[in-house]
Amino acid sequence: MIGYYLALAGRSLRRNVVLTILMIVAIAFGVGASMTTLTVLHVLSADPIPQKSDRLYYVQLDPKKLRGVDESPEPNRQMTLLDAQNLLKAKKADRQALMTGGNAGIDAQRPDLPPFPLDDVRQTTADFFSMFDVPFIAGTGWTAADDDNAARVCVLGKALAEKVYGSTNVIGKTLRVEKDDLRVIGVIDDWRPVPHFYDLNTDTYGKGDQLFLPFSTSLQINVGHSGSTNCWDEHTDAFAVGAPCEWVQFWVELDSKDKAAAYKDYLIAYSQEQKRAGTYERDPNVRLPDVMQWLAYNEVVPDDARLQTWIALGFLLVCLVNTVGLLLTKFLRRSADIGVRRALGASKRAIFLQLLVEAGVVGLVGGVLGLGLAWLGLWAVRHQPATYADLAHLDMPMLLSTFALAILATVLAGLLPAWRGCQVAPAAQLRSH
Amino acid sequence: MHFVPILSTLRRHKTAALLVVLEIALTCAIVCNAVFLIRNRLQRMDKDTGVAETEVVDFRIAGIGVKQNEMAQTVQDMAALRAIPGVKFVASTNMIPLGGSTWNTGVSLNADQTGATNSAVYVGTEDLVETLGVRIIAGRDFTPDEYQDYDAVMKEKVHYGSVIVTKGLAERMYPGQHALGKPLYTWGKQPQTIVGIVERLARPNDDNGADITDCAFIAPVRPAYTVGAHYLMRVEPGRGHQILDQAETALMKLDPVRLVFGKKTFAEVRAEYFKEDRAMAFLLVGVSVALLVITGLGIVGLASFWVQQRTRQIGIRRALGATRSNILHYFQIENFILATIGIVLGMALAYAVNLWLMHKYQVPRLPGTFLPIGAALLWLLGQLAVLGPAMRASMIAPATATRSV
Numbered sequence: 001m002i003g004y005y006l007a008l009a010g011r012s013l014r015r016n017v018v019l020t021i022l023m024i025v026a027i028a029f030g031v032g033a034s035m036t037t038l039t040v041l042h043v044l045s046a047d048p049i050p051q052k053s054d055r056l057y058y059v060q061l062d063p064k065k066l067r068g069v070d071e072s073p074e075p076n077r078q079m080t081l082l083d084a085q086n087l088l089k090a091k092k093a094d095r096q097a098l099m100t101g102g103n104a105g106i107d108a109q110r111p112d113l114p115p116f117p118l119d120d121v122r123q124t125t126a127d128f129f130s131m132f133d134v135p136f137i138a139g140t141g142w143t144a145a146d147d148d149n150a151a152r153v154c155v156l157g158k159a160l161a162e163k164v165y166g167s168t169n170v171i172g173k174t175l176r177v178e179k180d181d182l183r184v185i186g187v188i189d190d191w192r193p194v195p196h197f198y199d200l201n202t203d204t205y206g207k208g209d210q211l212f213l214p215f216s217t218s219l220q221i222n223v224g225h226s227g228s229t230n231c232w233d234e235h236t237d238a239f240a241v242g243a244p245c246e247w248v249q250f251w252v253e254l255d256s257k258d259k260a261a262a263y264k265d266y267l268i269a270y271s272q273e274q275k276r277a278g279t280y281e282r283d284p285n286v287r288l289p290d291v292m293q294w295l296a297y298n299e300v301v302p303d304d305a306r307l308q309t310w311i312a313l314g315f316l317l318v319c320l321v322n323t324v325g326l327l328l329t330k331f332l333r334r335s336a337d338i339g340v341r342r343a344l345g346a347s348k349r350a351i352f353l354q355l356l357v358e359a360g361v362v363g364l365v366g367g368v369l370g371l372g373l374a375w376l377g378l379w380a381v382r383h384q385p386a387t388y389a390d391l392a393h394l395d396m397p398m399l400l401s402t403f404a405l406a407i408l409a410t411v412l413a414g415l416l417p418a419w420r421g422c423q424v425a426p427a428a429q430l431r432s433h
Numbered sequence: 434m435h436f437v438p439i440l441s442t443l444r445r446h447k448t449a450a451l452l453v454v455l456e457i458a459l460t461c462a463i464v465c466n467a468v469f470l471i472r473n474r475l476q477r478m479d480k481d482t483g484v485a486e487t488e489v490v491d492f493r494i495a496g497i498g499v500k501q502n503e504m505a506q507t508v509q510d511m512a513a514l515r516a517i518p519g520v521k522f523v524a525s526t527n528m529i530p531l532g533g534s535t536w537n538t539g540v541s542l543n544a545d546q547t548g549a550t551n552s553a554v555y556v557g558t559e560d561l562v563e564t565l566g567v568r569i570i571a572g573r574d575f576t577p578d579e580y581q582d583y584d585a586v587m588k589e590k591v592h593y594g595s596v597i598v599t600k601g602l603a604e605r606m607y608p609g610q611h612a613l614g615k616p617l618y619t620w621g622k623q624p625q626t627i628v629g630i631v632e633r634l635a636r637p638n639d640d641n642g643a644d645i646t647d648c649a650f651i652a653p654v655r656p657a658y659t660v661g662a663h664y665l666m667r668v669e670p671g672r673g674h675q676i677l678d679q680a681e682t683a684l685m686k687l688d689p690v691r692l693v694f695g696k697k698t699f700a701e702v703r704a705e706y707f708k709e710d711r712a713m714a715f716l717l718v719g720v721s722v723a724l725l726v727i728t729g730l731g732i733v734g735l736a737s738f739w740v741q742q743r744t745r746q747i748g749i750r751r752a753l754g755a756t757r758s759n760i761l762h763y764f765q766i767e768n769f770i771l772a773t774i775g776i777v778l779g780m781a782l783a784y785a786v787n788l789w790l791m792h793k794y795q796v797p798r799l800p801g802t803f804l805p806i807g808a809a810l811l812w813l814l815g816q817l818a819v820l821g822p823a824m825r826a827s828m829i830a831p832a833t834a835t836r837s838v
Contacts, residue, residue: 019734026727033720069539069549105497105692115497117692178497224495234621236588303794304713307470311720314463318456318724322731325452329738332449385708420448 027366030319032373359414367406461779485566
């Protein structure tokens with residue numbers, strides 16, 4: 001039966017090509033625009049580390065003064081170096097890492113490659129690599145002992161290794177950072193968590209860090225700080241231990257909810273201790289969000305991307321109303337046909353189904369075309385100036401949802417016209433012929 | 434032409450008529466808001482920075498490794514830049530308007546900084562005011578003896594005694610009063626005196642909802658190029674790129690162990706800062722046009738159907754003496770009625786959408802003036818769309834009445 005309906009639908013759609021094309025194009029544009037923006041939103045709000053995002057926690061403390069420049073009741077978004085070093089030493093979590101973004105001049109010591117600035121530097125501690133499942137292609141990260149000794153070692157990203165040495169087989173080579181030489185002990189594969197969750201103060205949808213070095217080492221060799229520095233009191237050097245300034249991030253890995261609760265208790269006890277010692281003025285004000293909570297708190301998905309999605313969905317709605325109108329026109333125009341079929345014994349149900357199949361065919365063709373348009377749309381997005389532009393790619397779930405959306409939308413749009421169409425009384429239409 | 438027969442016909446085609454009304458209403462609501470958003474973006478992109486934009490160029494540079502005598506090198510660099518033909522003024526500064534990254538600080542009327550106002554802080558060498566081309570509307574520029582070196586201020590806590598503030602900051606700190614000569618706490622435990630007020634000096638960014646042209650001040654604190662990283666030059670208009678290239682040659686000759694981060698004319702700085710707004714505005718224009726086209730085609734489709742359906746009735750009316758223009762006007766008025774209902778609904782919907790956008794995305798209130806624009810657009814669109822089918826209807830011969838369809 002469905003086969004026959006499909007044949008009928010094909011014949012009917014061919015009868016008025018302009019109207020059919022109009023419907024298909026409207027659906028295709030609506031679906032294409034919606035899927036383009038939804039795909040972008042889907043990419044931007046993805047879980048950057050799905051296998052363990054519920055076990056990684058960001059630590060927030062509140063060392064601000066009670067009165068002064070910053071009287072916000074929220075705990076800080078970053079940490080002072082002193083607090084971070086205290087928590088690192090305490091080792092109360094399964095794993096912990098102190099970090100911040102940096103920039104440095106890299107001297108490849110090659111006549112054909114002049115010294116160049118590198119913005120994607122990560123100054124961190126040993127656990128970083130195991131906590132965030134960083135994929136190594138050669139060598140390893142450094143040890144806690146290297147952190148303690150400010151060892152002159154580094155880990156390179158694949159892209160940087162290839163840029164400087166033309167190869168990733170570079171373990172044991174030296175890299176000149178600013179004016180100091182670091183020994184390469186590891187090379188990582190392309191690694192670009194989206195969003196750049198572990199430090200939202202640098203480019204949130206950036207290309208990923210390329211040079212990793214021990215935090216203690218970076219303090220000695222004049223690596224610049226990238227990201228945000230926020231101070232709430234007088235100071236001579238914002239980056240000194242004990243300065244009233246927040247500029248580092250501190251992450252912990254905790255393998256169970258119980259451990260997370262215990263760690264939070266520890267942070268409260270730590271804050272109380274700091275208040276007793278006079279370093280904190282405020283009562284304990286701590287937070288321990290996991291990865292997705294931290295991303296939500298920071299509202300990382302740009303407003304423009306959301307706004308664009310709403311605009312596209314509004315556009316799709318107009319396209320659908322348009323399709324409802326055109327389908328209605330089309331079906332009512334065929335009242336005579338339908339009358340004859342009804343008179344020859346077709347039930348209302350059969351007519352309804354037949355008309356819905358016709359609507360579905362429009363949806364299917366519109367969906368295929370819409371997919372093409374979404375692909376084109378994403379291509380256009382990739383050529384936009386937004387920092388996340390190059391991430392806009394269609395993946396399998398979004399591809400399937402495109403079809404589902406197109407067909408569902410058109411069948412929904414077909415319901416009213418099909419219902420009106422099958423109400424045609426057999427006799428009334430036959431009489432005039 | 435009477436409205437009554439048209440209305441009674443429409444009552445017999447309720448569903449189709451409703452769909453047209455709904456489509457027009459939705460399109461009207463979306464297009465009104467889209468046009469409004471486009472205007473907001475264009476206004477944002479058009480903000481006056483107070484800078485002599487056609488003449489200012491920015492050269493960004495940094496050292497490699499720890500440098501000695503940075504301030505002396507900076508003085509030497511600036512002398513070399515001044516020697517380039519076409520360069521009028523040179524200054525080393527920490528940041529530039531619309532440059533993106535910013536230094537902010539709290540500004541208050543008391544030493545303990547309670548209730549401080551967030552302000553952007555420009556530090557720069559002599560001539561920064563002249564280099565930027567900002568206009569002093571009260572007071573004066575700094576005198577040479579007011580300047581301190583950045584390192585002395587930061588590390589040795591040397592006090593600087595004066596600031597130049599924007600009109601916006603002056604009005605915020607001393608509302609309704611003359612701010613010139615009054616004290617402000619911008620750094621340290623001692624106040625600075627406001628010695629000058631500039632009409633406008635934009636901030637490097639407007640993150641966190643700050644008004645980009647509102648609060649900023651200039652401190653007479655000289656940053657070495659390793660601190661500031663910006664050499665600003667005011668040059669003869671049209672020679673920006675050429676002078677930037679000459680600047681690179683001159684600076685690298687003085688010390689080649691340095692990194693050039695970028696060289697841009699102010700026009701390029703502005704374009705870079707607003708690139709996402711421009712993209713969004715283009716997208717909104719595209720969506721609006723597509724919506725209007727689709728709605729227009731929808732009206733064409735439905736009107737054609739009605740004309741076809743009523744061929745016999747039209748023939749009868751023609752046979753009974755109706756002129757071609759009577760038939761034409763019939764369809765035009767019918768469309769006008771539908772469009773009007775749609776527009777009225779659409780305006781209510783436009784306001785609702787705007788309220789929601791205000792709540793979710795900090796979009797300002799839709800001014801009433803945008804509604805007539807949307808209305809006129811959709812009336813025009815409706816009339817254009819219906820013209821073809823209506824013309825076809827008016828061509829129907831009276832004899833059609835005698836044939837059966």
